Amino acid sequence: MIFDVENIRNDFPILSRNVNGKPLIYFDNAATSQTPQQVIDVIVDYYSNYNSNIHRGVHTLSQEATDKYEGARQIIQKHFNALHSHEIIFTSGTTHSINLVANGFAGLLTKSDTVLVSALEHHSNIVPWQMLCEKTKATLKVIPMTQEGALDMDAYDNLLLLNPKLVFVNHISNALGTINPIEEMIQKAHKVGAAILIDGAQACPHIKPDVQALDVDFYVTSGHKMCGPTGVGMLYAKEAWLHKLPPYQGGGEMISEVTFEETTYAGLPHKFEAGTPNICGGIAFGAAIDYMNSIGFDAIASYEHELLEYATGKMNAISGMKIYGPKENKTSVISFNIEGVHAYDLGTIIDKLGIAIRTGQHCAQPIMDFFGISGTARASFSFYNTKQEIDVFVEGVKRATMMLR
Amino acid sequence: MKIETIKEELIDEFSMFEDWMERYEYMIELGKSLPIVEPQFKTEDNIIKGCQSKVWLHAELESDKIIFTADSDAIITKGIVAILIRVFSNQSPEIILKTNTDFIDEIGLKEHLSPTRANGLVSMIKKIKMYAVAYQTQIGL
Numbered sequence: 001m002i003f004d005v006e007n008i009r010n011d012f013p014i015l016s017r018n019v020n021g022k023p024l025i026y027f028d029n030a031a032t033s034q035t036p037q038q039v040i041d042v043i044v045d046y047y048s049n050y051n052s053n054i055h056r057g058v059h060t061l062s063q064e065a066t067d068k069y070e071g072a073r074q075i076i077q078k079h080f081n082a083l084h085s086h087e088i089i090f091t092s093g094t095t096h097s098i099n100l101v102a103n104g105f106a107g108l109l110t111k112s113d114t115v116l117v118s119a120l121e122h123h124s125n126i127v128p129w130q131m132l133c134e135k136t137k138a139t140l141k142v143i144p145m146t147q148e149g150a151l152d153m154d155a156y157d158n159l160l161l162l163n164p165k166l167v168f169v170n171h172i173s174n175a176l177g178t179i180n181p182i183e184e185m186i187q188k189a190h191k192v193g194a195a196i197l198i199d200g201a202q203a204c205p206h207i208k209p210d211v212q213a214l215d216v217d218f219y220v221t222s223g224h225k226m227c228g229p230t231g232v233g234m235l236y237a238k239e240a241w242l243h244k245l246p247p248y249q250g251g252g253e254m255i256s257e258v259t260f261e262e263t264t265y266a267g268l269p270h271k272f273e274a275g276t277p278n279i280c281g282g283i284a285f286g287a288a289i290d291y292m293n294s295i296g297f298d299a300i301a302s303y304e305h306e307l308l309e310y311a312t313g314k315m316n317a318i319s320g321m322k323i324y325g326p327k328e329n330k331t332s333v334i335s336f337n338i339e340g341v342h343a344y345d346l347g348t349i350i351d352k353l354g355i356a357i358r359t360g361q362h363c364a365q366p367i368m369d370f371f372g373i374s375g376t377a378r379a380s381f382s383f384y385n386t387k388q389e390i391d392v393f394v395e396g397v398k399r400a401t402m403m404l405r
Numbered sequence: 406m407k408i409e410t411i412k413e414e415l416i417d418e419f420s421m422f423e424d425w426m427e428r429y430e431y432m433i434e435l436g437k438s439l440p441i442v443e444p445q446f447k448t449e450d451n452i453i454k455g456c457q458s459k460v461w462l463h464a465e466l467e468s469d470k471i472i473f474t475a476d477s478d479a480i481i482t483k484g485i486v487a488i489l490i491r492v493f494s495n496q497s498p499e500i501i502l503k504t505n506t507d508f509i510d511e512i513g514l515k516e517h518l519s520p521t522r523a524n525g526l527v528s529m530i531k532k533i534k535m536y537a538v539a540y541q542t543q544i545g546l
Contacts, residue, residue, distance in 0.1 A: 342458060342478055342479035342480060343457070344479040344481070345480050348481050349429065352426070403426070403430060
């Protein structure tokens with residue numbers, strides 16, 4: 001398929017709306033991506049035609065919903081190249097997935113154990129491990145980062161000498177867009193017998209990870225970053241780990257037999273899916289992955305790279321511009337500050353021009369502390385954005401800077 | 406000056422502007438005229454944290470009136486802070502407690518006082534009212 005951004009934009013109804021009287025320019029894609037009509041149609045179809053509970057009913061609607069939901073699981077399995085579809089657990093999103101694993105490890109760690117977490121993490125990938133270490137008295141160690149915003153791999157090698165039980169790192173940093181060398185980190189973790197969890201929330205909108213080739217133990221992501229709805233995500237875990245971890249929540253759907261003396265848990269993946277799940281969300285998540293594959297991840301990555309280069313060049317020409325994070329090896333995210341301008345003020349003014357960016361700490365306070373700043377402005381581009389939009393954005397930033405200085 | 410008069414003045418001033426840009430430019434000007442907190446009062450205790458911009462607020466009682474000084478690291482926030490200070494500073498605790506912030510809507514800046522806005526202004530108004538309660542008790546004694 002030929003990549004035609006104008007055609008692609010027609011798939012996204014929201015891109016034709018106005019904000020504050022100006023055409024919307026949506027550059028907050030790293031927080032939430034927009035939803036194409038193809039996915040919206042799936043959501044409407046679900047509630048219009050076969051809304052019902054899954055796995056329990058003998059009736060036709062329940063069977064249809066179950067088939068579609070399990071079909072979505074298979075789409076996800078195939079997309080991430082998991083060995084089995086039961087290695088894909090539906091969750092409410094990345095944060096839920098991480099908590100599920102952290103909670104499971106509470107019974108497997110003792111106070112003599114060490115857990116490694118990278119300095120490039122988002123709060124949702126720090127707090128659950130802090131809670132886990134509080135509970136188990138295990139030690140939490142941080143893999144530091146370099147001034148360029150990359151992980152310090154020498155320090156990682158040294159920390160691995162402590163024989164950690166677990167390593168947590170994001171595939172791509174949400175605040176800086178840094179692509180971490182996860183292949184190498186996974187291999188090295190395994191050499192010392194550590195399990196490793198990769199947070200793929202920022203990676204999956206741009207690249208297609210192969211969990212078997214990576215040999216990763218746990219990989220987590222969210223649907224709403226990849227053209228799907230909010231409130232749904234997934235945990236991939238190797239089957240052996242899913243047998244080893246205890247269930248996260250008790251409830252319906254996750255049991256096979258219940259008496260007041262004892263409950264036997266259901267098999268995989270149901271052991272980790274207590275209660276009625278986000279059925280429509282799961283089905284729409286599958287549709288979103290199909291949509292992205294119909295465009296193609298190679299085409300997406302190369303077009304977004306083009307946008308990134310174009311925007312970086314234009315932005316660097318603005319006086320007082322400071323862009324944070326690596327120059328190479330990053331996704332289409334530009335985290336920046338302009339001398340003498342508070343990010344919050346900038347975001348407020350350009351919102352008046354119809355431009356949506358993220359400002360603040362990006363839920364990554366430790367990274368902001370590292371650079372000694374209170375926050376940044378962040379523009380993140382998706383495959384449905386255009387160079388013309390970048391031009392309008394750069395003009396908007398210049399105009400705001402003139403007002404604010 | 407009476408608090409009602411100040412509110413009317415502000416509404417008048419802002420009614421002259423044709424579009425949002427002029428409003429914001431004026432707000433930024435007001436921000437620059439804010440009575441800034443003395444450095445010794447720019448303490449951790451006086452910080453009002455709104456996830457994105459910080460606001461410092463200090464209060465002192467002069468005879469029966471409260472004098473507020475403030476600062477913020479973001480200029481638009483500072484502008485709104487200046488507007489609030491212009492209204493609430495140099496007033497008695499009783500008047501402060503009786504006065505609402507509806508005038509912010511009338512000057513077209515409502516969005517800045519929404520509780521979901523991460524700028525610390527809603528907390529700032531709460532803090533202004535808390536000072537008023539505290540000083541009222543003190544004067545009452």
